[in-house]
Every structure is written in C-alpha cells, then in structure tokens.
Amino acid sequence: MSNFLNNSQCSTSKSTSKSSVKFPVASSSKVPNSLTSISDSHLFFLCKKYGNETRFWRQKFIGLLPEVNERKLYEKKGFDSIFMFAKILAGLSEEQVRIALNLEKRFSDKPALHELFVNGEVSVNKLVRVVSVATAENQETLADQIKLLSKSSVEVLARDMRNEQKCDMANTLFEGRSGSHADTCHAHIFKNQNGLLEPLNEDKSLPGQTSWNDGGMDEFGMMRGLGLSEEVVKKLRELKAKNIDINQELLAFLNQREVELENKKEELTKKQLEKGEATRHVPTEVKKVIKEEYGDACSMPDCAKTAEHLHHKVPFALIKNHLPNLIAPLCRHHHDIAHAMHVSAVEMKMKETH
Numbered sequence: 001m002s003n004f005l006n007n008s009q010c011s012t013s014k015s016t017s018k019s020s021v022k023f024p025v026a027s028s029s030k031v032p033n034s035l036t037s038i039s040d041s042h043l044f045f046l047c048k049k050y051g052n053e054t055r056f057w058r059q060k061f062i063g064l065l066p067e068v069n070e071r072k073l074y075e076k077k078g079f080d081s082i083f084m085f086a087k088i089l090a091g092l093s094e095e096q097v098r099i100a101l102n103l104e105k106r107f108s109d110k111p112a113l114h115e116l117f118v119n120g121e122v123s124v125n126k127l128v129r130v131v132s133v134a135t136a137e138n139q140e141t142l143a144d145q146i147k148l149l150s151k152s153s154v155e156v157l158a159r160d161m162r163n164e165q166k167c168d169m170a171n172t173l174f175e176g177r178s179g180s181h182a183d184t185c186h187a188h189i190f191k192n193q194n195g196l197l198e199p200l201n202e203d204k205s206l207p208g209q210t211s212w213n214d215g216g217m218d219e220f221g222m223m224r225g226l227g228l229s230e231e232v233v234k235k236l237r238e239l240k241a242k243n244i245d246i247n248q249e250l251l252a253f254l255n256q257r258e259v260e261l262e263n264k265k266e267e268l269t270k271k272q273l274e275k276g277e278a279t280r281h282v283p284t285e286v287k288k289v290i291k292e293e294y295g296d297a298c299s300m301p302d303c304a305k306t307a308e309h310l311h312h313k314v315p316f317a318l319i320k321n322h323l324p325n326l327i328a329p330l331c332r333h334h335h336d337i338a339h340a341m342h343v344s345a346v347e348m349k350m351k352e353t354h
Contacts, residue, residue: 059120061090065097066104066118099124106131112143122146126154133161144344149336156303156333157340163302264289265324277320282310286322290329298331305331311338 035043065086068074074085082101086092100117103124107114113134116122126146134142138161146154228236239246268286272278290310298307307329312319314326330338 055123056120058090058092059123061086061120062092062096062100062124063118063120065100069101096124099128103127103131107134107139109136110134110139112140116143116147123151125151129154129158130161133158133165141344144347145337145340148340148343153333153336153340157337160300160302160337261289261293264292269323269325272321272323278322280316282322282327286324286327289324290327294329297329298334299328300330300334303331303334305333308332309335311335315342 038046065082068085069082074080074082077085079085079088083094083097086097087094103117104114107117107127113127113130117124117127126149129151130142130146145157149157236246239249268283268289272283272286287310294307296306297303298305309330309332310327311330312322312327316322319326
C-alpha cells in the first residue's frame with residue numbers, strides 16, 4: 001500500500017511539471033441537482049411555499065402542547081420535560097413553550113379564541129397581542145377579526161381597545177364630575193359601526209388627529225407641540241397686548257372653519273346624489289375636502305400615522321356613491337381593521353338569522 005502511494009505521488013509530481021498536461025477543473029463544488037435548472041422566481045416561490053407550510057405546522061404543533069403537558073406524554077416518550085419535547089421535535093424555545101401554556105390557561109373561558117389556539121388557526125404572536133383585551137363578551141368578534149388581520153394590524157387593534165377600555169374605566173370612576181379625567185377621555189369613547197369607531201353622542205365624520213407632541217405650555221397656554229410659526233406667534237402677541245381674548249378669536253376661527261367644511265360637504269353630497277351611481281374612482285373634489293378636513297393624518301384618534309386609504313363607512317357596493325360624510329382617511333392598519341370589523345359584523349348577522 002505504501003509503495004502504491006509513493007508511486008502515485010511521484011507520478012503526480014512529474015505530471016504537474018509538464019505544462020502540456022492539464023487536469024479538468026470542476027466549475028462548481030456543488031453536486032448537480034434538480035434545483036439548478038429552475039428559475040429565480042420559481043426558487044423564490046418554493047421558499048415562500050415551504051416557509052408558510054413550516055409556520056402552519058409549527059402553529060399546529062404549538063396547539064398540541066397543553067394536551068401533551070396535561071397527559072405528561074413527554075415523560076411516556078422518554079423526554080425529560082415538555083421543554084425538551086418541544087425543542088427536539090419542533091425547535092421551540094423554552095419561552096415559546098411557556099407562552100403557549102399560559103395562553104391556553106388565559107383562553108380557558110373564551111372558547112372562540114381557545115379554539116383558534118388549539119387548532120393552530122392563527123399564530124401565537126397574534127394571540128399574545130389580544131390576550132390582555134379579550135373578554136368573554138368580545139372573544140367571538142376578536143377571533144373573527146384576528147383571522148383576517150396581519151400581526152401588526154392586530155397590535156394596533158389591541159392598542160385601540162386598551163385605550164377604549166381605559167376611557168370607559170375613567171368615565172365610570174369620575175361619572176358626574178366636570179373637569180375630570182373622564183372629560184379628557186370623552187372624545188375617545190366610541191362604538192363599532194361598519195368597521196369604524198364613531199362618537200357615541202353624534203353622527204358625524206371621524207375626529208381628526210389628536211396625538212400631539214406635548215412639549216409643554218407656552219405663554220398663551222397652548223401646547224408647544226403645535227409648532228406655531230414666528231409670524232403667528234407675533235400676531236397672537238399683538239392681540240394679547242390689546243387685551244383681546246385670544247381664545248375667543250381662535251374658537252371663532254375654528255368654528256367658522258368647521259361650518260365651511262360642513263357646507264362644502266353638503267354641497268358635494270347633493271351633487272353626488274344628483275349624478276346617481278358613480279364609478280369606483282373617488283372624485284378629486286371629494287378628496288380635496290377630506291384632505292382639507294383631516295390633512296394627511298389617519299382619522300382614528302391617537303394614531304400618528306399617515307392616511308393611505310379613503311375608507312367608505314358604508315360599503316361603496318351598497319350605495320354606489322362617494323358621499324364625503326361617509327368617507328374617512330385611514331392608515332394601512334386601521335383600514336385593514338375597518339374591513340375586518342365589517343366582515344365580522346356581517347358574519348355575526350348571518351349567524352343570528354340562521
């Protein structure tokens with residue numbers, strides 16, 4: 001054997017010294033396979049497909065863990081703990097297992113959400129975000145909505161619900177007291193209707209952006225976060241020097257602005273109705289008055305995001321028109337939530353009628 005190796009090495013060294021002798025060089029170290037012949041787009045399609053399937057089956061596996069833990073199946077199969085069982089079989093961390101077991105307990109009195117968890121219909125990441133706002137009363141509606149929404153939209157929905165619950169609590173605690181925290185929360189008490197949150201006390205379009213950057217109070221008792229220009233501040237100082245009530249002046253201006261906007265919307269509504277059925281394209285004049293009312297902001301309270309969609313509070317398919325009082329600008333997440341709420345409401349009505 002040693003003679004064979006020595007002879008081989010000598011032969012190789014002699015061969016390499018001759019420039020006329022060339023050895024074939026492989027173009028790639030990879031072993032040829034069926035994947036090398038597919039296009040980039042198809043390869044990407046397969047990655048997404050298998051990635052989605054992986055997430056789907058992991059959700060299904062997580063839904064089984066409470067029952068595995070209850071039966072102590074992991075012990076029967078030779079695993080030291082439920083955590084080792086989940087790690088070896090599905091690559092789950094200890095934290096993921098703890099979250100899963102906790103969710104199952106938190107949803108024990110909420111069958112609609114419990115079923116979503118056990119069946120693996122939605123991800124744990126979505127369920128975690130609604131666990132603090134879920135109640136026996138809203139759990140069915142929540143279950144319908146989170147099936148339709150992305151994780152980020154579910155997070156926005158849960159945040160809005162927490163704010164609403166805080167304001168409900170404030171109104172209960174300070175009921176009948178003027179100047180209380182309940183007054184400051186009053187504008188945030190809403191009811192669900194057609195996928196939008198609307199004021200309880202009046203039927204009007206949604207309030208505008210109210211989430212300001214509070215930088216303290218200035219000499220006029222106004223929030224510095226409003227970003228008043230030097231020219232405006234100068235004129236306000238001039239009025240103040242003349243002992244003119246600045247509050248009355250500003251209120252008069254704002255009230256007049258609201259009246260003018262309402263008049264414009266009434267004129268556009270009349271014009272739209274006279275035309276009859278409209279195309280799906282929202283007229284420029286309607287877009288203009290909505291932008292004048294809301295600016296670029298999402299019309300939902302406490303949302304600081306830019307509006308991306310003009311949402312019809314009554315579905316366009318029903319009225320075939322673009323009435324400005326029934327349109328509100330929404331950010332992407334609130335637009336998704338609005339549609340999910342509408343679908344959920346329709347499904348609930350169908351269940352009631354059957």
